[in-house]
Amino acid sequence: MRVETVWLGRGGQGIVTATYIVANASIIDGFHAIANPEFGAERRGAPVKAFLTISKEPIEDQEPVKTPDVVVVFDDKLIDSMRFAIDAVKPGGYVIINTGKSPEEAKKLVGRDDVYLVVLDAIDIARRHVKLDVPNGPLAGAFSKVMGFPTLESIKQAFETQLGKAVEQNFAATKEAYEKAVVIPPARVDASAKPKGIISTTSAFLTGPYEIVGWREVNKAGAVFPGTSLFYTTGGWRIDKPVIDHSKCIMCRKCWLYCPDDAIIEAWREAEGPRGRKFRMKAIDFDYQYCKGCGVCAEVCPTGAIQMVREL
Amino acid sequence: MTAQIVAPKERKVAQKRIALTGNHAVALAVKMARAEVIAAYPITPQTPVVEKLAEYVNNGELDAEFIPVESEHSAMSAVIGASAMGARTFTETSSQGLGHMYENLPIAVGMRLPIVMGMAVRTYSAPINVWGDYSDVMSMRELGWIIYIAQNAQEAFDTVIQAYRVAEDSRVHLPAVVAYDGFWTSHVLQPLDVPEDEEEVMRYAPITRSWVKLDVDNPAQLGAVGTPEWYWEIRWQAVEALRASLKVIQEADEEYGKVFGRSYGLLTPYRLEDAELAIVAYGSIFGLVKKVVDRLRREGVRAGALRLRVIRPWPGDMFKKLLEHVDKVAVIDRAINHGGPLYGPMAVEIAATIQKPVYNVLATIGMRAIDSDMIYDAVVKIHRGLWVPNTPYTVGLRGYE
Ligand code: SF4
Ligand code: SF4
Numbered sequence: 001m002r003v004e005t006v007w008l009g010r011g012g013q014g015i016v017t018a019t020y021i022v023a024n025a026s027i028i029d030g031f032h033a034i035a036n037p038e039f040g041a042e043r044r045g046a047p048v049k050a051f052l053t054i055s056k057e058p059i060e061d062q063e064p065v066k067t068p069d070v071v072v073v074f075d076d077k078l079i080d081s082m083r084f085a086i087d088a089v090k091p092g093g094y095v096i097i098n099t100g101k102s103p104e105e106a107k108k109l110v111g112r113d114d115v116y117l118v119v120l121d122a123i124d125i126a127r128r129h130v131k132l133d134v135p136n137g138p139l140a141g142a143f144s145k146v147m148g149f150p151t152l153e154s155i156k157q158a159f160e161t162q163l164g165k166a167v168e169q170n171f172a173a174t175k176e177a178y179e180k181a182v183v184i185p186p187a188r189v190d191a192s193a194k195p196k197g198i199i200s201t202t203s204a205f206l207t208g209p210y211e212i213v214g215w216r217e218v219n220k221a222g223a224v225f226p227g228t229s230l231f232y233t234t235g236g237w238r239i240d241k242p243v244i245d246h247s248k249c250i251m252c253r254k255c256w257l258y259c260p261d262d263a264i265i266e267a268w269r270e271a272e273g274p275r276g277r278k279f280r281m282k283a284i285d286f287d288y289q290y291c292k293g294c295g296v297c298a299e300v301c302p303t304g305a306i307q308m309v310r311e312l
Numbered sequence: 313m314t315a316q317i318v319a320p321k322e323r324k325v326a327q328k329r330i331a332l333t334g335n336h337a338v339a340l341a342v343k344m345a346r347a348e349v350i351a352a353y354p355i356t357p358q359t360p361v362v363e364k365l366a367e368y369v370n371n372g373e374l375d376a377e378f379i380p381v382e383s384e385h386s387a388m389s390a391v392i393g394a395s396a397m398g399a400r401t402f403t404e405t406s407s408q409g410l411g412h413m414y415e416n417l418p419i420a421v422g423m424r425l426p427i428v429m430g431m432a433v434r435t436y437s438a439p440i441n442v443w444g445d446y447s448d449v450m451s452m453r454e455l456g457w458i459i460y461i462a463q464n465a466q467e468a469f470d471t472v473i474q475a476y477r478v479a480e481d482s483r484v485h486l487p488a489v490v491a492y493d494g495f496w497t498s499h500v501l502q503p504l505d506v507p508e509d510e511e512e513v514m515r516y517a518p519i520t521r522s523w524v525k526l527d528v529d530n531p532a533q534l535g536a537v538g539t540p541e542w543y544w545e546i547r548w549q550a551v552e553a554l555r556a557s558l559k560v561i562q563e564a565d566e567e568y569g570k571v572f573g574r575s576y577g578l579l580t581p582y583r584l585e586d587a588e589l590a591i592v593a594y595g596s597i598f599g600l601v602k603k604v605v606d607r608l609r610r611e612g613v614r615a616g617a618l619r620l621r622v623i624r625p626w627p628g629d630m631f632k633k634l635l636e637h638v639d640k641v642a643v644i645d646r647a648i649n650h651g652g653p654l655y656g657p658m659a660v661e662i663a664a665t666i667q668k669p670v671y672n673v674l675a676t677i678g679m680r681a682i683d684s685d686m687i688y689d690a691v692v693k694i695h696r697g698l699w700v701p702n703t704p705y706t707v708g709l710r711g712y713e
Pocket of ligand 2: 244248249250251252253254255256284300301302303304305306
């Protein structure tokens with residue numbers, strides 16, 4: 001038995017810790033495990049992947065995981081940009097996904113009917129127990145439920161070793177996830193079928209219109225020339241998004257002043273006067289391409305016109 | 313720490329299985345070896361090791377002086393000073409940090425100080441690449457340090473303990489570095505067995521304080537001027553000590569095997585007895601290499617492999633013996649010997665040792681990932697005669713061939 005897994009998420013969501021916890025717990029249960037995070041720019045919000053292989057036998061070959069048995073997705077907005085990883089799951093394997101969406105919607109999003117789909121609102125659970133948006137404890141719980149290992153007891157011990165704090169809260173979240181995760185079995189499993197793709201061992205995280213070129217064509221000295229950050233639409237990081245109630249807004253522009261990402265814009269809006277006359281007026285709006293959902297705007301708004309609404 | 317107890321009969325010492333990253337395994341070994349002075353510049357690239365050690369010191373689990381210096385240059389200076397006072401010392405660095413420390417590295421050798429250093433190997437800038445390859449440690453080869461290369465977290469743990477015993481042996485008195493893959497070992501969480509009773513480590517590697525040190529009752533000056541009349545002779549002592557340390561390293565490894573149940577040798581051969589083709593490699597990729605050997609054997613190719621564990625001192629005779637009967641020797645190098653006779657540092661040394669042309673393959677530069685299929689494809693090309701010796705080949709470099 002050798003189970004190969006890939007964990008996908010964003011910097012700051014605790015992906016590396018999640019693999020360390022599950023590996024540690026599996027080792028406590030007598031398995032061999034190797035948690036092999038991929039370190040990149042170490043930037044909050046940037047896509048991160050980590051690998052975890054668990055086996056009955058000692059693992060000496062540190063093979064990169066190319067066609068995983070399990071993919072764990074921390075953020076449903078990564079499914080499209082990281083479709084290569086979903087495609088690479090072996091038929092009959094598992095896709096475990098953290099989302100606030102319904103299992104049916106999640107199924108559509110994943111778009112595969114030959115794998116087990118495991119749906120869980122890990123953010124909600126983490127917020128209630130740990131008071132943080134770190135879905136790793138709950139996802140470890142969902143993993144344990146569908147794989148049958150590591151045991152919840154061992155996960156708790158692993159929390160002690162790997163976190164050394166907030167063990168009870170994290171464990172409560174894990175347990176709730178274990179009970180609540182919804183498992184949708186595949187409509188069909190063709191065990192002889194090959195996965196649709198493989199996870200490449202290099203450059204899987206390039207975003208933007210780059211060309212993968214050979215050593216002769218790469219810029220000399222690795223020089224980087226002026227470009228544009230337009231392609232880095234950081235709006236994908238959001239868990240909550242700001243929504244405005246225009247009737248409450250007094251256009252004081254405090255939100256505009258405080259937004260750390262220049263994501264608050266003024267736009268013309270059609271409005272209707274008391275006698276039905278239509279006119280255009282300036283109104284606050286959000287540039288959701290770049291709004292990271294930090295909630296500062298809602299916090300500073302003196303009239304409570306902005307509400308943060310769950311999006312993930 | 314929670315763990316299950318694994319204590320097979322043949323082991324003298326009871327051990328428990330725990331899960332640690334390579335970095336934390338090294339930190340634990342340093343703690344169990346009761347280092348007395350630890351100096352480090354706590355920033356990338358070595359943070360997790362010294363962070364853990366700082367934690368041990370802070371918690372009172374390790375009675376050591378932790379000196380957070382302002383650069384690697386100072387870190388080496390501090391451990392040189394502490395070691396010259398007779399303390400068991402530790403520091404850790406890699407990459408540009410080693411570069412900054414470089415000026416002091418030969419001083420530790422000339423003063424014959426048994427400093428132990430950890431190194432989660434990484435490449436050099438530019439372009440900035442904080443990821444793993446062996447550029448840093450390979451640039452230490454001329455200096456007189458003992459250089460170990462560990463394959464995984466377990467071995468890194470075991471080797472740090474062995475290194476203290478070897479470095480402080482009165483036949484040696486030289487600094488030692490324990491290198492292990494940046495990220496692929498340093499940040500990978502793996503199971504490892506560690507002694508339940510930490511005192512076992514001290515029994516195996518007691519602090520000898522036998523080296524030349526400063527002592528108020530017996531005043532002396534260390535590291536003073538060595539004029540042309542004396543320098544060479546003094547330095548030659550270090551040269552001879554490094555050569556002689558081969559035997560001590562071996563003894564220490566065998567003894568470690570008897571007490572803790574694990575020993576590794578100076579070189580680790582795999583299915584080499586009747587091999588016609590050998591793959592020589594070092595670090596974490598050896599597991600992949602062994603897999604390739606098994607695959608080739610299944611296909612009827614008499615393949616074997618050899619892992620370099622100690623590259624300074626160089627176990628030349630052992631190489632000759634192990635590779636004597638092998639027709640084709642392929643060396644996977646993980647650092648570039650820019651402009652050298654072959655492009656990989658170990659390929660050059662192995663070719664010089666066995667007096668035969670070798671197949672030189674560069675891989676994992678700047679931590680370009682490889683898998684066993686890529687190694688297999690390269691070795692098959694060598695086996696079929698598509699690649700020729702004395703020519704640099706690459707695995708994973710785009711646009712090369
Ligand atoms: S949530 Fe944060 S980033 Fe988004 S608009 Fe409000 S202040 Fe700006
Ligand atoms: S802070 Fe509130 S009231 Fe002021 S402009 Fe923004 S949304 Fe309107």
